[in-house]
Amino acid sequence: MSNFSGMGFNPTYGRDTGPMPNQQTNNSGINPVRGRDMGSAPPPRQPAAAPTVPAFAAPAAPPVFAPATVGVSTIPYTTYTIYLPQAPPAAPPMLQPTTPVPFAQPPPVGTQQLATVDNPPLSPVGPRQLQRAPIATVSAMPGLNLHNAVGSVGCERDYSYLFPSEHIKIHVINPARPPWMMANNEPVSYVGLYVPANLTVRDLLEGMGAVAHRSIVREVTPGGSGRWFAGLEIRGDDTVNLDKKIKEFGWDATRSGNTHVGDRDVLWLYVIKG
Numbered sequence: 001m002s003n004f005s006g007m008g009f010n011p012t013y014g015r016d017t018g019p020m021p022n023q024q025t026n027n028s029g030i031n032p033v034r035g036r037d038m039g040s041a042p043p044p045r046q047p048a049a050a051p052t053v054p055a056f057a058a059p060a061a062p063p064v065f066a067p068a069t070v071g072v073s074t075i076p077y078t079t080y081t082i083y084l085p086q087a088p089p090a091a092p093p094m095l096q097p098t099t100p101v102p103f104a105q106p107p108p109v110g111t112q113q114l115a116t117v118d119n120p121p122l123s124p125v126g127p128r129q130l131q132r133a134p135i136a137t138v139s140a141m142p143g144l145n146l147h148n149a150v151g152s153v154g155c156e157r158d159y160s161y162l163f164p165s166e167h168i169k170i171h172v173i174n175p176a177r178p179p180w181m182m183a184n185n186e187p188v189s190y191v192g193l194y195v196p197a198n199l200t201v202r203d204l205l206e207g208m209g210a211v212a213h214r215s216i217v218r219e220v221t222p223g224g225s226g227r228w229f230a231g232l233e234i235r236g237d238d239t240v241n242l243d244k245k246i247k248e249f250g251w252d253a254t255r256s257g258n259t260h261v262g263d264r265d266v267l268w269l270y271v272i273k274g
Contacts, residue, residue: 141191143207164196166253168246169266172208173220178230179270185226190268197247201234204246205271212236214274219251221268236274 010033030036145153146161155161171190173179179188195204205212219231232249234241247253257266 140209141207142209143203164198166197166247167194168197168251168253168255169193169257170195170251170255171266171268173268173270175270179220179228180230182228183226195246197252198245200243200245201249202242205236205273208271208273210271210273212242213239216272216274218270218272219267220270221265 146155147153148156148159150156170193172193173188173190175182175188182188199207201217202212205215205217213236215236216233218233221229221231223229234249236242241249251267254262254264255267256263
């Protein structure tokens, strides 16, 4: 029996009966069809190269400062330019007037300013035209001041005054003769009052400095061209009407002199003090 030890075997052709392969080619490759590779051995395997790491910029080295010495600074520094906001330009000097500017002088303490009306219109529209301004003392109308419980004027300390909600504008005139008997366009003076509509006629007269039961108050109406017309009259001996509120006679908040719908001319009164 032949010795086939070490020979190749093929499933189709059986064992390979050829010569034995060269023993020096033990490291050669083998092919299932051709048998062992009789050529030279492949070159030795090279080791795998190490992976390439991307290079990054190295961090900057920290600045090195020389040690400071007493009295002399050796620390390097950088000069910077600082921009500060500019100061606003100086204002031009104020010009002084060569002549003093006249100002209206207030009336003396304890007086009431009066306005003068010449030829008042029938239905004034717009602001009233003021004329001369004679002065009357406040004592003529004590109701212009609030007299408190301690005998002084105004609210006491820690107190406030609660005003009524409805007021009426009243112009009080007091010429030398009844206005409806004056000549046309004759100027008259008046005192403008802002009066609570819930006052009685007695309170109104006493606030004007009149003795109520001896005085007369009469409504007058300007008729244009300086004329006046007499209206409602209330006498001091009429105790019934004297204690009625003035708004019961139509002297209410609608007598404002405004041009709003429902408003009427201010109330003009002529008072004869008793």
